[in-house]
Amino acid sequence: METLWILLAVLLPGTLIAGIAYLLIDKFLKNETLRREVEVRKINTSQIIPQRLAAYERMALFLERIKPTGLARRVSPQSTAKNYESILIQTVQGEWEHNLSQQIYVNPETWKLIYSAKNATQNFLRQCMEDLGDAATAQQLQEYIIRKSINENAPSNDALLKLQVDIQGNL
Numbered sequence: 001m002e003t004l005w006i007l008l009a010v011l012l013p014g015t016l017i018a019g020i021a022y023l024l025i026d027k028f029l030k031n032e033t034l035r036r037e038v039e040v041r042k043i044n045t046s047q048i049i050p051q052r053l054a055a056y057e058r059m060a061l062f063l064e065r066i067k068p069t070g071l072a073r074r075v076s077p078q079s080t081a082k083n084y085e086s087i088l089i090q091t092v093q094g095e096w097e098h099n100l101s102q103q104i105y106v107n108p109e110t111w112k113l114i115y116s117a118k119n120a121t122q123n124f125l126r127q128c129m130e131d132l133g134d135a136a137t138a139q140q141l142q143e144y145i146i147r148k149s150i151n152e153n154a155p156s157n158d159a160l161l162k163l164q165v166d167i168q169g170n171l
Contacts (some may be wrong), residue, residue, distance in 0.1 A: 056106065060063055
């Protein structure tokens with residue numbers, strides 16, 4: 001019985017010290033984890049958010065640049081209507097390829113909408129060419145695109161609205 005008391009007297013302080021050490025280390029690790037999370041948020045705020053804003057600005061500019069009215073005014077009509085249509089579609093595609101890297105900063109649903117707006121714009125240009133036929137001149141196609149796009153909602157308008165909603169929701 002005496003050995004049991006001696007064993008208990010030796011183990012009890014050690015167990016208490018181990019328990020206290022565990023609680024202190026656990027609290028320290030939780031505080032360290034919290035500190036790291038705060039640090040990551042700081043980095044996110046100071047570096048990633050400005051890059052995301054820049055990406056949204058670039059995508060807004062892209063959507064404005066591919067609006068048929070502005071596009072037709074910016075790109076001068078050359079040779080045949082078919083050639084002009086091809087130049088306009090290539091211009092839209094070039095703008096798209098120039099901005100592809102922005103997708104890593106843009107909300108995936110918004111990116112799909114931007115992609116759809118690009119495709120819809122290219123289809124709009126093709127449809128305008130079909131409406132006029134092969135006999136049309138580049139000047140006639142340019143005027144038709146401008147007239148038709150004034151009367152219709154630009155394919156990029158919905159994507160622009162989504163960009164604005166995303167930005168306002170993140171600020």
